[in-house]
Amino acid sequence: MxxxxxxxxxxxxxxxxxxDRSLRLAGGWIGLAVAGLLGLPFLVAVPEFLLPGILGFAIVAGGLAAISMQQARRSKLxxxxxxxxxxxxxxxxxxxxxxxxxxxxxxxxxxxxxxxxxxxxxxxxxxxxxxxxxxxxxxxxxxxxxxxxxxxxxxxxxxxx
Missing domain, CATH: 2.30.29.30 (Pleckstrin-homology domain (PH domain)/Phosphotyrosine-binding domain (PTB))
Structure with missing residues (x-):
């Protein structure tokens, strides 16, 4: 046979x-936190800049959140x-x-x-x-x-x- x-x-x-699943975007969040900590005394000392400063931080945080969600969706590809x-x-x-x-x-x-x-x-x-x-x-x-x-x-x- x-x-x-x-x-x-x-x-x-x-x-x-x-x-790529690197932590490059985390640098943006860390940078925003550091800028917030360093800028907070300035914003408190000069009240005219408080509203524009908070608005600027909110816009940057919203942009970073949108990029984070896009990268999270893309990472599953x-x-x-x-x-x-x-x-x-x-x-x-x-x-x-x-x-x-x-x-x-x-x-x-x-x-x-x-x-x-x-x-x-x-x-x-x-x-x-x-x-x-x-x-x-x-x-x-x-x-x-x-x-x-x-x-x-x-x-x-x-x-x-």
Whole structure:
């Protein structure tokens, strides 16, 4: 009786992209608190500036709260990008939303990079016919550059195979 063998294909490239969860926004809250502590004696000493000062702090606090909520929603976004010898899969999912999967032919896909004046990658797009998909929009500039380099090599390898 012949032995049955199973073949498994491993991807050429696989990456799960998530937004940066650093504490950069916390610096805004800390700065607002420090400015409030330093400015409070001035506002109390000069009563004409009390109302405009409080209004200014309220506007900044509202802006920081809005940015915080936007980042909290964005932090739940995940992009899974897999390059197989015969296809590229881009799966986008976010909490509370339906997963979106796109399968693209690596021979027909073009990776387009937007660069700034210092030649740093600022945006990455996959062109497939008339469809344009931005990938890794939430990544930091340094992460986009290294990801684009590795992803581009995998796409070239898939085209050759």
């Amino acid at each position: 012949p032995m049955q063998t199973s073949t498994t294909t491993s991807p050429l490239f696989s990456a799960t992209l998530r937004p 995940v992009e899974q990008i897999t390059v197989w010898p015969d296809q590229i899969e881009v799966v986008t999912s976010a909490r509370g939303q339906e997963k979106q999967m796109r399968r693209l032919d690596p021979k027909k896909v073009r990776l387009l990079l937007d660069r700034d004046e210092n030649e740093r990658t600022t945006a990455m797009y996959l062109n497939h016919g008339d469809e344009r998909i931005e990938i890794g929009a939430f990544l930091a500039v340094s992460d986009k550059s290294s990801f684009a380099r590795a992803f581009g090599q995998a796409v070239r390898k898939a085209r050759q195979g």
